[in-house]
Amino acid sequence: MNKIGKILQRKDAGSIGIGAMIVFIAMILVAGVAATVLIQTSNTIQLQAMKTGTETTREISSGVQVFDIEGLINITTVNISGNLTTLRGDLEFLGITVKPRPGSLAIDLNNTYILFSDGETKALLRYGGWNDTALFASEINQTNGRLFKTGNWSNATNEYFGIIILQDYDRSCQRLSPVINRGDKVVLMVRCGAANSSGFNETTGTFGRCIPERTVIFGKVIPEVGAPGVISFTTPMSYNKDIYDLQ
Secondary structure, X not given: OHHHHHHHHHXXXXXXXXXXXXXXXXXXXXXXXXXXXXXXXXXXXXXXXXXXXXXXXXXXXXXXXXXXXXXEEEEEEEEEOOEEEEEEEEEEEEEEEEEEOOOOOOEEHHHOEXXXXXXXXXXXXXXOOOOOHHHEEOXXXXXXXXXXXXXOHHHOOOOEEEEEEEXXXXXXXXXXXXXXXXXXXXXXXXXXXXXXXXXXXXXXXXXXXXXXXXXXXXXXXXXXXXXXXXXXXXXXXXXXXXXXXXX
């Protein structure tokens, strides 16, 4: 009996050893699978983090800067009792000068919008020179150097703005592909409203009217990627000149 008991004990010990080995191998396999899942997950998170970081850097470093806004009032010549008289109306045109922010990526003005309001009407404008050659000027009028005499900005409507190039050494800003990059400066031309000798035309221009005195204008120049340029000014208390530096 003792011999038989010893043989059984040895068999039991062998079975326990094989079972422990099976459990050990299973634990290694499970750990390997878990490690593979963790590695794949960490790689995915790392790639996503790198992508997010790159996009965030682009958003922070890119954008447009509004560094000057000029305005031109409506000037109408009418015949009063046989005499030609010049009448000064309200603000008819805006010239918004923009440039890329320092370190910014190239900015496609085809995908840039002007969003602003006069307190009564909110307008969203996009570049219209791709469809109308009058809404793009490659340089300032060389005859007299006048900003508002460059191009036919009366073609600007409540949907579109025009472009005048001030500085573009690499000629990246063309009529059909107006892209500005480091060192470039352009003027975005906006027609606020229209007026004639018979009064204001309420169906033309960004706001459907020329902008009167003491009006608060606020908005943004919004590029496709990056920070927008800020528009914020108040028109003068009275219009006694033709052109005004508004911002």
